[in-house]
Amino acid sequence: MKYNFKKIEKKWKIKHKKFNFFEINKNSKKKFYILNMFPYPSGYGLHIGHTIGYIFSDIICKYKSGCNYNVLNPIGFDSFGLPAEQYAINTTKHPSYIIKKSIKKYKKQIKNLGVFFNWDKEINTIDKNYYKWTQWIFIKLFNSWYDKKKKKARNIKKLINIYKKKKKWNCLKKKEKNKILNKHRLAYLKNSFVNWCSKLGTVLANDEIKNGKSERGGHKITKKKMLQWHLRITKYSDKLLNGLKKINWPKNIKNSQIKWIGKRKCFYINIKINKKYKTKIFYFKKKKNINNIIINTNSYIYELLIKFIKKKYKKKVINIVKKINNNKNYKILIKTNIINKNKKKINIYISNYKNNKSIKNIYLNVKNSKNFLKIKNKLTLSIKKNFYIKSFFLYFKKKKKIIYNLNDLIFSRQRYWGEPIPIYYIYNIPYNIPYNKLPLKLPYINKYISKYKNYKFKLNFYYKWAWDSINKKIVENKFIDIKKKIYPLETSTMPSCAGSNWYYIRYIDNNNNNKIISNNKEKYWKNVDLYIGGSEHTNGHLLYSRFCLKFLKDIKVINYYNEPFKRFINQGIILNYSFSIFKLIKKKKFISYDLIKKYKKKIQKIYIEKKFIINNNELNINFFLFKNKNYKNFIFYKKKKFLCYKKLEKMSKSKLNIIKPNKIIDKFGIDVFRLYQIFIGPFNKKKIWNLDKIKGIKRFINKLLLIFKNNKEIIKKKPKKEDKIILNNIIKKVYKNYKKLLLHISISYFMKTINIFIKKKIKNKYILEKFIILFSPFAPYISEEIWEKLGHKNSIFMEKQPKIYNIYYKKKIKYIIMLNNKKKFVIKINKVNNNKKYIINKIKCNNNFFYKKKIKKIIFIKNKILNILI
């Protein structure tokens, strides 16, 4: 029988449409909530990295269902954020149109994986019924403060009551009241230095920046002072730290959470520029003397410093900084009269020194400035004695202090495509939109982009963005009038983490319009039992989600659990080779990879697709030109062959090394594709994409089909003991690997068992049935087909996972006999004779390898080993 997967898949896809998988154990008391991080629907569609996660969760979901669990395996889409918006600007189409199209594509592809998702639970962050609750949580945060004594968040009204008792609260002006409240609110406004990207026109979080440039687009980032919404996540530092003890997460993820929170006792130094401008504090484990201070030219501290340099020298410094910014690793020395403890003068350097990846604002003479001091390019400003920055001084405190790394989360973005922050301002004092008027809908305007193409894509350009607080609705900007009680609305939107902070809660009760989640449902489903996700933004996402939950628990939205994700497994990235060629800048010349050394500075790297490559890394020039006609007149510089640069890299759209699952599925079928993705290696480790090994899976499937080829050969008889033992072994192995989440090992045991079945010609129906049930989560369609051929009408997924046979067998015990720590042979012994004397005698009878020799020692470990030392 040839494996006609297309026919089988088509048949079962139709049957599965009517099949209510998630209803099977609806009334079971045991629940299992498994969750994949929801995808960002980019226009490019699914790639291999996505599918492996879905397949993985699906297998576990099907297995758990077979173990009588009521399972939940939902999926949704995280659709707000920069990528869609950037794409929208480029294509002049509205982001919601792009997102809708992408989601359609995603859904189609996901459904083609043989995966069961609870599609009725689907959520989408841009859905107004979803972001209504995101905004609701924000207002709750805005109206809460953290009570240190009670160690939880409470309503801001209670804080006002406390103030009323203590002070003359009512005599204070509104602005003063606001100032005080703003210091306590969990969502609050603060002027702070932010990563500003002028090209994108927005603030970015630290994890949105890579190598000092924006992750999306690679634009320059500067530090800028701006009024921003913050979440007071720092108040929860201790809770976030303690919660880690109880959950089953990988060590490295836990560690980086601990590091991020960074609780420790330290000595500290304060750097002030003058009374008004404080900078951050610097901490040391031990007391240290300060010999020099290094200030980065890209930092905000430098900008401040410039303000306080005397006018005469200001231009000089700025000019020099301009010059050195174009060079690598330069430093300028400014001599000062600040004296440290050893009565030595402290020098200030201004430098464009970069330490590996991160831009640091300031370096002190700690270990990491060693490299800095090696810099040879050095300028010294000729500075007169009286020139130094008077107001720049240091504090060194002797006392130890408990400090945290964690900073409050900056929670606003100056962009259009996000959840609007439900706040309006009266005389610059923020007030929230009433709860019952949520959602504050994101305005949709046609032709928006073409009309305002030259503007930044921002909310305040909408003509309709003001709040009428009498009629409680959104009105046009031009009506803003304090007398008529029409006020300006907040123009920033929330960052993309806002929607993903709490989404796992919403899946459980996604259609509830009155509450985020009903009590009953929360009590039953509780938290996520197994959370599966990629490694990209894991750390931030997990921390913010945990913070969000702890807050929701304080305000009693959540009552029955403390941590969002009980167990977490990190999905390893899949690497693939990328190919690139080099072009001379501004010239029509390509240069072979072995010749580029000469042109080092003048070349530009262009990624190309793999289909243009022959013989490992040679470019097929004719084919390349045929497909890329804009390079028609270009010259190819080469010796003999034109070589490309081949590199193993993370799959990415820009590097043209993405593998799309569709082609593979078309060629080999869904089941083979599923098995292959799991078999490729441990789920949590990085993998290199290589299709070679898919043959093994194909052969395995063929062998499997061979067994079930002739229905007549399959015997309905009580299975033999031997056969039962074989089945027991595989069941045990597979179950154990489910616990450890090592599914790839299970597949190798399936292969092994099939080999044994063929060798021993096992054709017993009961044995084979149990085997195929055990196997069904891995390859659903083929299992269903075989199940049907065995004469069953129900879906195989209605069946329970097999139990281990109770066999009473006089098990012979295996002993490994070792001589001087080396294995000699293995003997089998009946249970009755399981003792040292018997075994030694037996060996003496059969072997004479230690005859006439003195035995130093015999080590006997019951049921395992006998080691003889001579």
Added chain:
RNA sequence: GCGGAUGUGGUGAAAUAGGUAAACACGCUAGACUUAGGAUCUAGUUCUAUAAUAUAGAAUUAAGGGUUCAAAUCCCUUCAUCCGCACCA
């Protein structure tokens, strides 16, 4: 610079919380078969010796040392690779 991992054949990898290293699969070599297919089957695939389809011996889990009857697994040092990092560590 700091922190966290990881290191097993030509390749992907297994090895019960110290107890037969390399299961399972890919690749390769040789042969068979045929409906000439990205097909299937059989055997081999660390090294050495011999009386050679067997037997015996030796080496081996990045390198070196330690603990132990016994280490891929535990401890120490070094090297290499990867990941994270915001001022500190």
